[in-house]
Amino acid sequence: MGFDGDDTLWHNESIFSMTQERFRTILGGIDAAEVDRRLLEAERRNLGLFGYGIKGFVLSMIETAIEVTGGEVDARDIQTLIDCGKSMLAHPVELLDGVAETVEYLANSHRLVLITKGDLFDQESKIARSGLADLFDRIEIVSEKDPETYRRVLARHDIEPERFLMVGNSVRSDILPVLEIGGQAVHVPYHITWAHEHVEPPAEGYRRIEGMAELTGVIAAL
Amino acid sequence: MGFDGDDTLWHNESIFSMTQERFRTILGGIDAAEVDRRLLEAERRNLGLFGYGIKGFVLSMIETAIEVTGGEVDARDIQTLIDCGKSMLAHPVELLDGVAETVEYLANSHRLVLITKGDLFDQESKIARSGLADLFDRIEIVSEKDPETYRRVLARHDIEPERFLMVGNSVRSDILPVLEIGGQAVHVPYHITWAHEHVEPPAEGYRRIEGMAELTGVIAAL
Incomplete structure (x- = not known):
């Protein structure tokens, strides 16, 4: 995941x-x-x-x-x-509601990879301050999230796209490219989206939840 | 290497x-x-x-x-x-003298890892434009080059520090931390050093060459 x-x-x-x-x-x-x-x-x-x-x-x-x-x-x-x-x-790293419990719970049953984009230095600092770093098997800081990036990351860790599920707030970066390479995706919208990231979500092919607390239920049902 | x-x-x-x-x-x-x-x-x-x-x-x-x-x-x-x-x-990426031939030659006999620090986006762009990316087994863009970083990178690729040799221009970032974890190092000074990177080089424990063209000779002699 x-x-x-x-x-x-x-x-x-x-x-x-x-x-x-x-x-x-x-x-x-x-x-x-x-x-x-x-x-x-x-x-x-x-x-x-x-x-x-x-x-x-x-x-x-x-x-x-x-x-x-x-x-x-x-x-x-x-x-x-x-x-x-x-x-x-x-700025202090403030976790969203339900994140700490959900990630901790899923780390027991799944290999978790954090895939985040942005400044290397800033992202590393946020991950360290989030208190979640140890729950992730791998941390991948990438400069762009396109299908090629996901293919490369999954290949590096020997993960079949069909066995991979991505969870994220950006339809453009977390959902569409993962569906394109044959993976699954769960969309958790955030209340603000940067205009550059905004795209129309596709009608089907992925799950949408309103908050991270719903994630374990969705995973169990898959 | x-x-x-x-x-x-x-x-x-x-x-x-x-x-x-x-x-x-x-x-x-x-x-x-x-x-x-x-x-x-x-x-x-x-x-x-x-x-x-x-x-x-x-x-x-x-x-x-x-x-x-x-x-x-x-x-x-x-x-x-x-x-x-x-x-x-x-700015166009301009290779230093002897780099293209040396890296190409050594890629035939050694596993090469590029370990570079700085902005993720800028470094990726430079590596792509350098024309050297395919000669490296792995590319690691890191935010700081201290002993801990080298230990982590080597562990990830199952490389024993004793079997690792680092080549770089910065005594502070490429030589000292590698010697500290038990690796070997070759120093290739650049004609300018950023004041922040400047440290007194140690008297021994590593090789120093004047240009990349000398590297293959040093490797052969090891």
């Missing part, structure tokens, strides 16, 4: 959201929807060079601030954005 | 150096030695949150620019620093 980390085991997007709210406040003179739009544009434009993670997000916020103010943004506001990034990186 | 990537297989520190020179020019009114000192201070202070890599370096440059100008730095100069970071990330 594979588990995603951010927004599946612990809160993540909510921390980005809080920072983005702060960002809108800093750029108070500019329409909030316009700020959001330009920031998402910058994040997408920079994704190919920066990859996922907080440092790239901060650089995209700084770039957007310079852009939307026509270069008039105060350097102190830029320092505030960097400080926001540092707070995000140092 | 383990190989380091940055400044062992391909140029890296020279690209940081060029950017840092540009940084001094941007802050032209301030003493260059003072700029270097404050930047190194920022990098060290931020290392625990940012880890290694270009994005963290850019954030530390921005922070230093704000600091040394008392918040007076122009936002356009900050954009220039972000653009420098993007150029660094997109």
Whole structure:
């Protein structure tokens, strides 16, 4: 069984959201929807060079601030954005409801692999602070979650895709690529989805639960 | 055999150096030695949150620019620093002299592992662009190179430390921790060393060569 980390085991997007709210406040003179739009544009434009993670997000916020103010943004506001990034990186890891019990229970009967994407350094630090590291057989930090990545990870651990089930909050990263390679998937939506990750969920082919506490029931029924 | 990537297989520190020179020019009114000192201070202070890599370096440059100008730095100069970071990330991978032939030759007789630290996304991209990926049995991108990291990597691949030899340019990251766990090491100095990586090399216990072309001779003699 594979588990995603951010927004599946612990809160993540909510921390980005809080920072983005702060960002809108800093750029108070500019329409909030316009700020959001330009920031998402910058994040997408920079994704190919920066990859996922907080440092790239901060650089995209700084770039957007310079852009939307026509270069008039105060350097102190830029320092505030960097400080926001540092707070995000140092933010306590808060597990979602039902995660600790569910993962502990399933670790007795299944080989668990944590498959998470983002900054290597930040992800390692979060895994260590989550208190869950010992429950996982393997931890895989990857730069992108596409079918090829899942194929490679499963091959490395001699796992047949047909015998693999992935649990995660992102239809785009945790569900669709796993179904594509012949695996099974359980979708646990998080209350916020980053616009870049948003896709329409397929009508069938996977299970959807409302919280991690429901997972053991679903596994037992499979 | 383990190989380091940055400044062992391909140029890296020279690209940081060029950017840092540009940084001094941007802050032209301030003493260059003072700029270097404050930047190194920022990098060290931020290392625990940012880890290694270009994005963290850019954030530390921005922070230093704000600091040394008392918040007076122009936002356009900050954009220039972000653009420098993007150029660094997109910079072509240039192999060092003798690397391609040596790695290709040794891949016939040894299991090669690439052990490199830094941003996951940036390192993966460099490995792919290096053209060397297929010559390595395994690629390990790690967040820190200490004895514990080497022990973990070797254990994962069932390699006895006594049968392991590491080749790299950093005494601190590639030589000392490997000697500590009972492995062997070959030091190939690069012409620039980041101040943070600098340590006094030990008097004995490892081999030192002047370029990668000498490596096959050293291996044959072992």
